[in-house]
Amino acid sequence: KRKKDDNSIIPQPIPFTDCEKIEAAYKFALFEFSSLGGSGPGSAQRAVLDLEIPLDQEDGKYVGQIIFNAKTETLAMKRRPASKLSAAFGGHSLLQRGYGDYKVEGEAEEMALGPVRHLIFVIHGIGEAMWTKDNSAVNSMVEEMNVVRALVHKRQSEIWKRECSKAERENRALPPVPNRIEFIPIQWYERIHCQSTSLMKSLNAVTLKTIPALRDIANDVIFDVLMYMMPDFCEETLDCVTTQMNDLYRKFHDVHKDFKSSGGKCSLVGHSLGTVIAWDLLSILKERNSFKEEEESGSHIPFNGSCVCSSLPTVGSNQAEEDKTWGPTLRKKMTATIPFEPDFTFFLGSPLGLFLSLRGAHGLFEEMRLLGEKASRVGEEEEEQSAAVVTSPFTLPSGSVYNIFHPSDPVAYRIEPLLMCPDTANADIPAPLLLATMESGLRAHNVAKKIGEDFKKRFIDTQPSFRGMFATFQGLAGSHDSTERDIDKRKAHKRKRNTSTIKFALGGESERVDFEIQQGVIDNQYWSAVSAHTCYFSNIDVLDLIIEETAIFDS
Numbered sequence: 001k002r003k004k005d006d007n008s009i010i011p012q013p014i015p016f017t018d019c020e021k022i023e024a025a026y027k028f029a030l031f032e033f034s035s036l037g038g039s040g041p042g043s044a045q046r047a048v049l050d051l052e053i054p055l056d057q058e059d060g061k062y063v064g065q066i067i068f069n070a071k072t073e074t075l076a077m078k079r080r081p082a083s084k085l086s087a088a089f090g091g092h093s094l095l096q097r098g099y100g101d102y103k104v105e106g107e108a109e110e111m112a113l114g115p116v117r118h119l120i121f122v123i124h125g126i127g128e129a130m131w132t133k134d135n136s137a138v139n140s141m142v143e144e145m146n147v148v149r150a151l152v153h154k155r156q157s158e159i160w161k162r163e164c165s166k167a168e169r170e171n172r173a174l175p176p177v178p179n180r181i182e183f184i185p186i187q188w189y190e191r192i193h194c195q196s197t198s199l200m201k202s203l204n205a206v207t208l209k210t211i212p213a214l215r216d217i218a219n220d221v222i223f224d225v226l227m228y229m230m231p232d233f234c235e236e237t238l239d240c241v242t243t244q245m246n247d248l249y250r251k252f253h254d255v256h257k258d259f260k261s262s263g264g265k266c267s268l269v270g271h272s273l274g275t276v277i278a279w280d281l282l283s284i285l286k287e288r289n290s291f292k293e294e295e296e297s298g299s300h301i302p303f304n305g306s307c308v309c310s311s312l313p314t315v316g317s318n319q320a321e322e323d324k325t326w327g328p329t330l331r332k333k334m335t336a337t338i339p340f341e342p343d344f345t346f347f348l349g350s351p352l353g354l355f356l357s358l359r360g361a362h363g364l365f366e367e368m369r370l371l372g373e374k375a376s377r378v379g380e381e382e383e384e385q386s387a388a389v390v391t392s393p394f395t396l397p398s399g400s401v402y403n404i405f406h407p408s409d410p411v412a413y414r415i416e417p418l419l420m421c422p423d424t425a426n427a428d429i430p431a432p433l434l435l436a437t438m439e440s441g442l443r444a445h446n447v448a449k450k451i452g453e454d455f456k457k458r459f460i461d462t463q464p465s466f467r468g469m470f471a472t473f474q475g476l477a478g479s480h481d482s483t484e485r486d487i488d489k490r491k492a493h494k495r496k497r498n499t500s501t502i503k504f505a506l507g508g509e510s511e512r513v514d515f516e517i518q519q520g521v522i523d524n525q526y527w528s529a530v531s532a533h534t535c536y537f538s539n540i541d542v543l544d545l546i547i548e549e550t551a552i553f554d555s
Contacts, residue, residue: 117179125272275350283327324360353413
């Protein structure tokens with residue numbers, strides 16, 4: 001594929017299934033032209049040129065024809081419509097077998113890193129049907145992951161080179177080369193937005209033809225949320241994502257055969273509505289694990305909030321206890337699950353808090369909290385446990401859980417308040433933590449703001465303590481120091497970031513769940529709201545946190 005502004009060629013990978021077909025055709029061509037071939041040169045060439053390869057990525061609408069240039073000993077593929085009447089149309093795509101002499105942006109950083117040891121599946125959110133259009137100004141998830149992959153590898157390379165320079169100055173051994181992180185996008189929008197379905201035909205028929213730009217927003221963006229709230233389409237979407245994730249997981253292991261044996265890890269990232277899908281996938285996995293534990297132990301393990309609801313509450317009625325759930329509402333129980341337990345899970349710009357509220361999950365989390373509080377008091381002094389169970393013990397099968405949001409993102413909601421008592425006063429709900437990584441730390445204006453808030457709190461609530469203020473300043477400023485990069489420092493910084501009087505079991509090793517992206521010095525909330533929902537994959541703190549988390553698990 002050639003760039004629009006120059007004649008340079010951009011290598012385009014061929015889908016795995018088509019690659020196998022083309023490789024078989026290549027070997028067939030070599031055999032026919034070799035001395036072992038039963039036909040002469042003329043008939044061999046005709047046999048090769050008559051060979052047609054159905055292309056799976058085009059859903060059978062196109063085929064590929066092999067063209068062999070005996071003079072240059074190269075193969076080319078002509079992509080044309082499958083219909084014989086349209087055989088004259090279609091361009092040529094030059095095929096290259098294996099690695100050749102070409103350069104791709106970010107390839108140098110990628111090749112300098114170690115093998116892939118962390119695989120991250122990324123589930124897209126609302127509006128993907130709009131972002132994949134040719135005239136869209138927003139990157140699709142596939143395009144976004146190509147950018148993220150290059151940025152993360154470049155960032156890893158920069159950090160490693162800086163560590164090597166520091167080690168050389170201090171006459172220490174050079175740090176090991178960081179392992180690569182692979183991002184695989186999971187797409188589900190085609191299941192809902194396939195134009196051939198009767199639902200989409202009906203939707204297109206009733207859509208007014210006026211203000212098409214705004215109509216597209218309703219049909220391509222808001223439509224996703226409404227459809228996912230329907231049990232049938234929710235089940236179809238979860239089945240699509242689960243099947244696709246299992247298939248890609250298997251294909252990835254076919255290519256990287258030593259991934260699992262070498263300690264490779266997998267994680268999960270969801271954006272927008274994709275966070276709800278990720279939550280529901282983990283809910284189904286939690287339910288399966290609970291049933292397995294029950295079968296192995298032979299005892300009944302209470303499972304509050306079934307993932308499957310056979311009936312829905314009537315309109316205008318209070319939600320019945322049996323209708324409350326923290327998982328998806330499905331017509332039938334799902335048997336398939338994702339093939340791994342994530343080492344960490346990121347919810348980016350998540351409306352999950354809204355969905356959990358609508359499902360009545362807050363009451364279920366409170367029941368778990370009360371049961372945990374009651375169990376903790378058995379055989380112990382009540383005064384010692386009075387503040388021990390402040391939050392729900394609810395967890396998901398994931399190492400760490402981060403709910404990361406931009407404060408101006410109109411789609412994002414918090415999760416932590418749902419894990420506390422419903423009667424908790426707003427003043428007693430802990431504020432979300434600022435997302436400060438070891439590499440980037442807190443920005444100077446946020447450090448000053450924190451010091452001011454601490455000074456005000458100490459002055460009003462207690463007596464002002466200049467020693468305590470100085471210690472606070474040292475702690476906040478220390479998070480900006482990025483010189484120490486060994487694994488003990490990473491874990492210490494993680495514990496430091498999560499230092500809080502209130503801890504949430506859902507966060508896992510993170511201990512807190514809600515994290516707020518740092519804003520700029522001058523940042524208008526309403527202007528920021530325009531781009532806040534699409535800023536996560538380009539935010540340096542989010543990328544640094546991914547690198548830090550993978551480095552901790554890899555080490």
